[in-house]
Amino acid sequence: MIDALPLLLGPEGYQISRSVRLRSSASAYFNRTPASASNRKTWTWSGWAKLGNLGDCALFQAYSDANNRTQIGFGGNQINFSNLLAGSINARINTNAVYRDPSAWYHIVAVYDSTDATSSNRMKLYVNGVQQTSLLVATYPAQNTNLFANNNIAHYVGRDVAGSTFDGYLTEINFIDGQALTPSSFGQNDPITGVWQPKKYTGTYGTNGFYLNFSDNSAATAAAIGKDYSGNGNNWTPNNITLSPTTSTSYDSMLDVPTPWADGGNGRGNYATLNPLSRWAGGGSVVLSDGNLKAAFTNQYANHGTIAVSSGKYYWEAVVTSAGINSTGGGIMTVEQAGSNTSPYLGWVLDVQAGRNYYNNSYTSLAGGSFASGDRLGVAVNMDNGKIWYAKNGTWLGTSADPAAGTGAAQTNVNKEVVPVFYEGNTGFSATWEANFGQRPFSYTPPTGFKALNTQNLPDSTIKKGGAYHNEILWTGNGATTRNLTGTGFQPDLLWIKRRDTANSHQIVDSGRGASLALASDLTNAEFASQVGSFDSDGFSLASAGAAVNASGGTYVGWQWKKGATQGFDIVTYTGTGANRTVAHNLGVAPRMIILKSRTSGTAQWVVYHGSLSNTQALYLNADSSAATSALFWNSTSPTSSVFSLGTSSDVNVTAQNYVAYLFAGVAGFSKFGSYTGNGSADGPFVFCGFRPRWVMIKRTDVADNWYLLDTARAPSNQGTNYLGANQSVAEQTGFLYDALSNGFKLRYAGAGANASGGTYIFAAFAENPFKYSLAR
């Protein structure tokens, strides 16, 4: 069928209708050889890509021979744009940033204009609308150099002739012959979320220009799936792309597109795939392929899905193939389990060897649940009533099992945030699972009311732009005694400043106590005169040239939060009583993290409650110590939607002492306060947040280690490395390797502070945007 062409639909914006999946395993690609050369000095390539295999590959290549070619692609997860002439590189730029986020879409634009008098303007790369100016390699061509691209030689989409084919999803590819454009010709920032969005290109294309949107999936031909919609008729020939039958696991026309929109069916948007970054490595291995919809497990291994859910009804399918099915299956796990290298048997899974219906390492048997190679597992999850069902080849398993009617569920206790999982659970065995979350046609009709797992079908977030309530700004001190700092986007109620370039204590001020009074998170000191002047409508002012905030040449970061129930942040001041008590708050829901400090005492510690610890435990923000245990912190009582409880600890509730408490409740798509367990590997835990994080704080709880403060203002691209310590006055340091991603963060080193094997960690994180709207990072 031919989908309706994308339309501009007002506030909902431009909607891309389909993508094509290129399977590297099938050596899939498109090719075209222009009849004649055109402008080889000036052109623009724009395309949207969602990564499957994270290996080296080409998105676009013009190929004369191995020593003479132009290429835009990935190498070492970095994006490169290069030209090889007679075996030597005569033009190349290569990003420093790495791009290895397989959970969402990237918009990539490469611009070539060798006519420009300024060499650095001759080659440009943009990712998600932002020019990449931090370059690992920058070899700019001589003025008026011709590249091979746009010559009358073979051109490829998704293929490096001398290397690997691209694995993943592509759509909305524009090639503009003879013009050097900017990303604004192809995209724009959404006015509500601020996220970069696709926009219909409306300009001219030039002789060899083309526009591929892969919307015609009627045939695997140049006139259909490879059709050029520019009006030039520069169709591209598909190679090894399967479009029939539609229920084949090899079917390559996908509803997986960069932005969510309702199509009256499964919904279109960013679909779940298996996540190569999130796995249980029980000692085995996996080969993920086919846009991360196919997982070949050997021995004990599992991969999780890229989308987690905590409400709504969802359905997905997967085919298992194995020479001898043994201890393999699929289902769901909590995101905490997924981030803690946990066996899938501790989640909710159907082990299809003998129909074992597992929860928390115990099982009952489901009649008919023994699968043979080629059988198809269906999973229906109703997160609104905590139920999960399993189907074999379209028949729901269990007595009166009917997800639509809500009867006969395999399990009825699913009440946490969960992700899909598929696994092989036994040493010496292998199994391959090919998943379908709805991006291609299901083999069986989903139960009534159950939806495909994509961003369109995720609940809408009450906070669509995290920067409306939490932001950070960077500045360099100028030595002035007064200074206004703007750009926050709101009037902050909590401001946390840290000098980056040299050692200096933190400075924390809040609207509850007034801007003139500070505390330092690395000290137990009582409240002292701050160097902040005021909280303003778009930031704050400084009132000192002091070293903590505005020394000439000093570099600083200011993290800011706005209080309110919607965003789950409150500031409470109280006076100690010396007796067990409660203190009221205004969050409307129970806080997940409380940070409090005596304003009076110069020895009382900063005390932190975290919902991933028990109500008899606390951490000290000013210290690296492990979690302390005492009933005196919280009177062994968890906080509620209206109060938090205090015992009689000298740190939290001394008679007549004044205190301030910062209370945080997790808000879906905006903030999260959770935990994970380290795996001791540079391929560390993936921590699902449900948003693209802007700010993360991590603390090890089982043994002593520092508090690590990370943010994307100081690490604007991956991988991040620089950190500050909440309990430390020292300058910013490097070596805390991590990626901030569209749906969480991934630890990239095995340091004890973040990822010791078996180490337990808590974190707090705040969003740039909910995952529903986020692009890959």
Added chain:
Amino acid sequence: MFLLNGVPLPLDTPFKDAAGSSYPANWLRLTTLEEKQAIGITEVPDPEPEPTPELPSPPGGGE
């Protein structure tokens, strides 16, 4: 956590009460406990976190 008719009520998600009245996604955050109780919502403490054990070998095993 909040319960409605004995079922956990996810935060940040629209819901309906027993009478069929609809409530927006942020309603739970913007109301007092008394207002919640008035439509039948009860509050119970979140379960205390428990360490998740890692299994040394597959519990499913072979048949």
